[in-house]
Amino acid sequence: MSKLPKNLTQHDIKLLRVFQTVVDCGGFTAAETELNIGRSTISIYIANLEQRLKLNLCQRGRQGFSLTREGQAVYNAIQTLEQAHQQFSQLVASLTDECSGELVILTADQLDQSRLTLLSKVCAALQQQAPRLTLALDVMPLQQIELALLKDQAHLALMPGYRQIDGLQYQHAFSTPIFLCCGSAHPLYSVTDEDINDETLAGYPAIHPGIDINPEGRKQLQKLKASARAYQFDTRLALLLSGGYIGFLPAEIARPYIENNQLRFIRPSQYQYPFNQSIVTKTSPRDSAKVQLALNIIQPLLACLDGIKSD
Template sequence: MMQLSLNNPRHLSDYDLRLLKVFQAVVEHGGFSAAEPHLGITKSTISIHISNLEQRMGFKLCQRGRSGFTLTHEGQSVYHAALGLFESVQDFSMLVNSLGSELSGELVIWCSEQLDQEKQLKFVEVVKQIHRKHPALHIELDTMSIDQIEKGLLQGKVHVGIFPAYHKIDGLDYLPIHKEQVFLCCDKKHPFFNQTDHQISDEDFANAETIHPGIDITGEGKAQLERFNLKAKSYQFFMRKILIKSGEYLGFMPQGHIQKELNDGTIRLIKPNSINYHFTLSLVVNKSPRESKKQTIAMETILASFKDDEQ
């Protein structure tokens, strides 16, 4: 038995670690039954594992029964200690992988935007270059919300984030990689579509239902938004375009995301020379990364791909 004692400490075995993993899953899913699908074992087997862990620990970890699942004080302490233990093991694995001659494991790049065709082609080149130079890396390229990306970067779970950095967080570095203008536009079903720019007055704009971008933006952009009747909200450009295409709202879009509609005449820009603001996409990284080699590889490759973009 592994009973813990300050006078007679015991080393954790592989079996103890497996039991702690089961315990972690039970806590995070809120009970034995809820943890069954995640663990792939039955409730009765989970109960046996937890009982074995309690026996090896020498104290009760949780109360379970008709009243529900609750942790004891000792169970809470063990759960938080287990989280720290597993995080340390992950840190160790990352360090060992980074010291090897060939990089392996995950390389995680998260973007807050669905990329337009031009940026998609740039990231195609990024993925190709990284994979050819480091074939053992498992590349994860996905879209997430800005707060999820920031959290992932700070926790060391994400190597590089790509998002508009209108505010900055301590511990992260921000490198602008792409700058473009965002224009006011409407769909052909909107009343403004068949009017000339000169026919649309400031009063018309003040009454026109318009989409808020859903995040804090530059002072330049805020000044533009103050002119409109903000009645909808959408951060992701591809979702914002759906609102615009309903014909019920005006909205601000980068030209690259609506070029097809501009070409076929189903969306038009409104006063593009005066109603616009700049959108800047940044490459964001942790100032003190867990895996500096992976971060550097991703940074250098992305920066090289975007080097010709306006800064």
């Protein structure tokens, strides 16, 4: 059986569309009005298509119009071709409008200097490369961030890598140290590090982040007596400044309070763990072009951020 040319010509497509219309209308006579051509011309077109395909596509005569088995198969293939054409048109339309609309970036808590630096540079690059985009930044609890990404309500998140779930993809961004702290009103504030050990710490109320964190962090938290819960760093900071609790804070957030003698680190060489950050996106996002644009901007910035941290 011979086939149509591998690359369909405009004439081939025209013949296929005439055949499709005839089938949709249920015969040659009904198709005349739809195609705005005479029945004899339609007959010539169908005969031409059958000759090119070396197939008998339909029966026409006194008993009416009907498709042959081969004709039905060709008609089904035309439907598939039509769907592919529509999908292509939709794709082109989406690409034309890919750099407009809203791009939503979420974070999970108060921004330390590392994350603030990264996000500010990302926003500057997005504004320059895609000025028609409207940027929307927001802070949400971790579980709400995951749900927003899965529902295509957000495009990207910068969040702790505390777990990985199906449907999302994770790229390690950077780690910052997180240290055990207490406020100036806490009994341990004036105790030297040499006089503080695991048993000492176990006697004081401590703040738990309220989520499952990395293994190093879990080991540290197991040494403490969890008596309060605060994932957000600003709320955790309030508990620490109250003088009633000990708890972990990233060095960059704690530093101004350390310098003002409002907080202190407790044996920082021993009681610390890495605070790992990840760039999180949906595995197959609806607005894939926007997500990819953001990721392409972020990649080179991560290396620059490492340089800023080391200064």
